[in-house]
Amino acid sequence: MDVDVDHYCILGLPSGEEGAKLSVDEIKRGYRSKALELHPDKRPGDKQALNDFQRLQSSYEILKDEKARKLFDDLLRVKREQRRRQSERDSKRDSKRQKMVSDLEERERAAFAPDPSAKEREEEERIAKKLREEIARIRAMHANKGVNMTSATSRESAGVRKDGTGTAGAKMDKEKMLKVSWEKIGEDYTAEGLKELFSKFGEVEDVVIKSSKCSKICRT
Numbered sequence: 001m002d003v004d005v006d007h008y009c010i011l012g013l014p015s016g017e018e019g020a021k022l023s024v025d026e027i028k029r030g031y032r033s034k035a036l037e038l039h040p041d042k043r044p045g046d047k048q049a050l051n052d053f054q055r056l057q058s059s060y061e062i063l064k065d066e067k068a069r070k071l072f073d074d075l076l077r078v079k080r081e082q083r084r085r086q087s088e089r090d091s092k093r094d095s096k097r098q099k100m101v102s103d104l105e106e107r108e109r110a111a112f113a114p115d116p117s118a119k120e121r122e123e124e125e126r127i128a129k130k131l132r133e134e135i136a137r138i139r140a141m142h143a144n145k146g147v148n149m150t151s152a153t154s155r156e157s158a159g160v161r162k163d164g165t166g167t168a169g170a171k172m173d174k175e176k177m178l179k180v181s182w183e184k185i186g187e188d189y190t191a192e193g194l195k196e197l198f199s200k201f202g203e204v205e206d207v208v209i210k211s212s213k214c215s216k217i218c219r220t
Contacts, residue, residue, distance in 0.1 A: 006132035007072060010034075016080060020073040024064060031060040064083050127180055128197065135201050 008015040011030040013022060022030075036042070038056050043049035062068045178198075189197075189209040196203045 003075065004057075006076070007062050010056055010059035019076075021042070027060070027063050031056070039053065082100065124197070125145060128200075133202060138178075 006015050008019040008022075011027065012034045013019055013027065013030040034056055035053070038049065038053045040046075040049040040053055062072060180194075189211050195204045195207045198207075
């Protein structure tokens with residue numbers, strides 16, 4: 001008899017672990033029920049009827065023999081284990097394949113995603129460039145007037161003491177005030193951080209933060 005045939009199924013009985021637990025009487029009842037169904041007398045004119053009935057008898061002979069049945073149950077158990085391990089291997093391969101695809105997609109997203117730190121550096125460079133331009137403009141303005149920033153401060157301070165109105169002082173502040181604004185990216189700048197940044201271009205007396213307008217005013 002072909003070893004690939006499931007003799008429990010031939011008798012119309014449950015197979016596998018459930019079939020191995022069947023009693024001899026249950027196997028006999030299964031055989032008798034199936035024999036009534038497949039007997040050649042019940043299927044006149046069917047050329048396959050005799051072969052089917054003989055196969056039924058062969059399966060019954062195997063299952064009612066204790067030694068043969070145990071070997072058959074062991075064979076079914078080994079096949080189940082093989083199928084289970086194969087299923088696990090297939091599942092692992094699928095998981096690895098999915099992870100590889102997922103990792104590849106993640107790398108692609110990261111490659112095209114904007115770099116927050118790069119944007120922050122660009123913003124800092126833009127502000128620094130604007131500051132240098134403003135400082136150059138202020139220095140050029142004082143140079144055209146034939147005065148430097150130190151002498152201008154002395155004259156304007158004297159003007160404050162003379163009239164007591166503070167007009168000259170106000171003028172001095174406007175000339176030495178630099179207003180900078182930017183779009184917020186990542187962590188915002190602090191007054192201390194801006195003072196340190198602007199000190200590269202000259203002394204910074206004070207930094208005033210206007211958070212509602214996202215701007216900073218630096219007085220040099």
